[in-house]
Amino acid sequence: MKGTRTMMAALSALTIGVVLAGCSSGSSTASSGAASTAASTAASAAAPAASSDAAAPSAKYKVALSMSYSGNDWQSTSTNLILAASKVAPLADRVETVDVQIAGTDPQAQISQLQQMIAAGYNAIVMYPISPTALNPTIKQACEAGIVVVTYDSQVTEPCAYNVTFDQGAAGRQSAEYLADLMGNKGNVVMITGVAGTTADTDRTAAAEAVFKERGITVLDKCAGDWAQGPAGECMKRFFAAFDDINGVWAQAGGVAIPDAYDAAGKPYVPMIAEAENIWRLRLADPAYVAKGLKGASYGSPQYQGAAALKVAIDALDGKKPAENMVLIPYSWVPQEEVLVCKTGSIAELEAGCNAFAKGTVSEGFFADWYSPDYTPGLPLESALTGEAPAAS
Secondary structure, three states, rough: HOOOOOHHHHHHHHHOOOOOOOOOOOOOHHHHHHHHHHHHHHHHHHHOOOOOOOOOOOOEEEEEEEEEOOHHHHHHHHHHHHHHHOOOOOOOEEEEEEEEOOOOOHHHHHHHHHHHHHHHHEEEEEEOOOOOOHHHHHHHHHHOOOEEEEEEEEOOOOOOEEEEEOOOHHHHHHHHHHHHOOOOOOOOEEEEEEOOOOHHHHHHHHHHHHHHHHOOOEEEEEEEEOOHHHHHHHHHHHHHHHHOOEEEEOOOOOOHHHHHHHHHHOOOOOEEEEEOOOOOHHHHHOHHHOOOOOEEEEEEEEOOOOHHHHHHHHHHHHOOOOOOOOEEOOOEEHHHOOEEEEEEEEEEEEHHOOOOHHHOOOOOEEOOOOOOOOOOOOOOOHHHOOOOOOOOO
């Protein structure tokens, strides 16, 4: 965890205004992704903030949250963090309410949802966009109505919206390079991708495919896992039925389902990459799994992006707008040897850099990279699980 603490300290030093976030696990192999993200973030921080005629803030704001696909732990925890962050400092005095709606995976449904939010007169809309372009005309309508629009994780191209995300391409490259190294730069890989049509999925997948092509590794097949364990497990069944020469698995999510699929099929493990599912990180550190040949790493799409988006929205309403509409934060990267398990998920443990949680404290599919000293300060594990502020001591 030496890399984790170093990365967090460096990024905290760069935090200016609303253009930064940070809780990243690191190592010498993490420099390509985290360093490029930090460089982009630092450039944003160095730029002058946009001026504003806004008076000193006094009123509380009404915020609408438009979720997309909700059938995975990542979206649930992201929503919980947005709700919990709105109930504690520094946002509690600025947010009156956060109303949550779920659009699913249909862009037209999200467009209709956004139109209703505009009509309802919200001050800000925080959203996980299903499409980078289809929502643009409606987002522009919201901006013209004086509503601040902020996306998280995935992006839109409408210039009036702010996008809070991380370098998805860097994450795709770093994870694919690590997997290629474990595979000895040869053999065949299968890929479990995310929700089709989102920039998060497109950018990560394209970057990983480019690495595999450069390294001479053959991509046997791709399957949309929708960032959920059930679909990821179905993908593995499809792969096993079609191929008997899989040498590696690259997944955007599936850290629960992939090892389970290998165990159920009685097949020996191959090198694997998955996201920050808690059980995946626990297995990477489990001597029993290591003895069976489990090798891999965990990267993460930080769930505090949603809480960061809420802060960007409130700051913009208060006249403290980002200098640019792209707000980059670091992503987590945890190689097998750097998994550090929290015993209780206390603030002290989180601040010390733990990056996984003891078995039984969270669901197997819970994504462990949810904490940020900048965007979820003072929130213990319970807040990530429930969306509630911690009880007053």
